[in-house]
Amino acid sequence: MLRIAVPNKGSLSGPAAEMLHEAGYQQRRESKELRIVDPGNDVEFFYLRPRDIAIYVASGQLDIGITGRDLLIDSGADAEEILPLGFARSTFRFATKPGTVGDDLADLKGKTVATSYEGIVARHLADNGIDASVVHLDGAVETAIQLGVAQVIADVVETGTSLRNAGLEVVGEPIMKSEAVVIRRTGADGEEPKVRQFLRRLQGVLVARTYVMMDYDCRVEQLEKAVALTPGLESPTVSPLHNEGWVAVRAMVPSKEAQRVMDDLYDIGARAILTTAIHACRL
Numbered sequence: 001m002l003r004i005a006v007p008n009k010g011s012l013s014g015p016a017a018e019m020l021h022e023a024g025y026q027q028r029r030e031s032k033e034l035r036i037v038d039p040g041n042d043v044e045f046f047y048l049r050p051r052d053i054a055i056y057v058a059s060g061q062l063d064i065g066i067t068g069r070d071l072l073i074d075s076g077a078d079a080e081e082i083l084p085l086g087f088a089r090s091t092f093r094f095a096t097k098p099g100t101v102g103d104d105l106a107d108l109k110g111k112t113v114a115t116s117y118e119g120i121v122a123r124h125l126a127d128n129g130i131d132a133s134v135v136h137l138d139g140a141v142e143t144a145i146q147l148g149v150a151q152v153i154a155d156v157v158e159t160g161t162s163l164r165n166a167g168l169e170v171v172g173e174p175i176m177k178s179e180a181v182v183i184r185r186t187g188a189d190g191e192e193p194k195v196r197q198f199l200r201r202l203q204g205v206l207v208a209r210t211y212v213m214m215d216y217d218c219r220v221e222q223l224e225k226a227v228a229l230t231p232g233l234e235s236p237t238v239s240p241l242h243n244e245g246w247v248a249v250r251a252m253v254p255s256k257e258a259q260r261v262m263d264d265l266y267d268i269g270a271r272a273i274l275t276t277a278i279h280a281c282r283l
Contacts, residue, residue: 001037001044002194005056005065008034008047012180015087016066020045022208022280023201042194054079058185063194070178074119083182083199086206092120092175093157095142095168100151103172108132108152114144115154124175142166190275200282208278210254216265216273220245225268227259233283252278 006020007013009031016029028047037044048056051074053067053122065079068088072079078171094108101107106152108125111132115121118136125132135150142162144150156178157170182202184195218226223238226249230236236251253261253275264275 002064002198003044003046003062004081004130005046005048005062007050007053007055007066010050012050012068012088016085016180019085019087019202021203022205023198024280025201032116043272050074054183057183057277060185060188063188063192064182064184064198066180066182068178069181070117070120070176072181072183073123073176074115074117076119078186079183081181082184084200085180085182085202086105088178088180090156090158090178092117092154092178093170094152094154094172094175095157095163095170096152097145097167098169101171105130105172111152113152113154114141116141117154120176121154137186144169175209176190203283204281207281209283210255211278212255212258212275213250214253214258214261214273214275215250216270217241217246217248217250218246218265218268218270222268222270223249226265226270229264229268232275245277 007016021027025041025043026036033253034047035045050067051071053065054072054075054077056062057065058079064128066085069081070090070092072081082109094113101111105128108130109132113121113132114133114135114137116136116138118134122134125134135144137144137149141153141155143166144153145168146166152177153168160170163170182199214230216226226237230249230251230253232251236249239248241248258275262275265273
């Protein structure tokens, strides 16, 4: 039975459970449940603190897990990323009071950096040869500068509003970009059939969320132009219509581009243009 770690709370929990449900797996009905068995898929799910998942997976007690790239790296656990999942995206940046340090990473030399992600920051500074102190804090690190604990902080930055409200500004290049990922123990057998099936299902969900199916009719003389607009993954499906000189075309189209493609198809004479959602797929 495949044993999988899933975030039990926080920003990773809901989207992870939703993706697993879309992939055909049973999920817990109550947040108090810490373990469920999905006998139909021969899978056992363990709902764990997101920060601990990499540790459990690295121990070999669990086969794979879903956590954040940032949490994986920060843990220092002997585990590796095998599939990015596209949700819970975040960017880690340095921030400080205006005029304290410049945009060059070397300006952090000799400074004290406060962060909730000591592993990430310490590794980033060491990899770049910067001799700076790192102080670990849990929770809001913006006050560390105000209280004199550090001259610089390192934290997740989305819009930057909270930093500006604290009188801080972002400096330097991003430390890293994070998102939810599937992880396994470093060096574990990646060809295990149940693991491959699990990854295929999640990849199918990712594709289904990224593409729509587009159907339309067009005249034969416009087919080459139409196919250029909707090449599909390999090539579109083209079928003759009852009316001579017309064909029906079906192709997968990136959902973000669907409206523009529909406009372009209409401009070259295509008609009966429809898009439908994809709920599952295998490529």
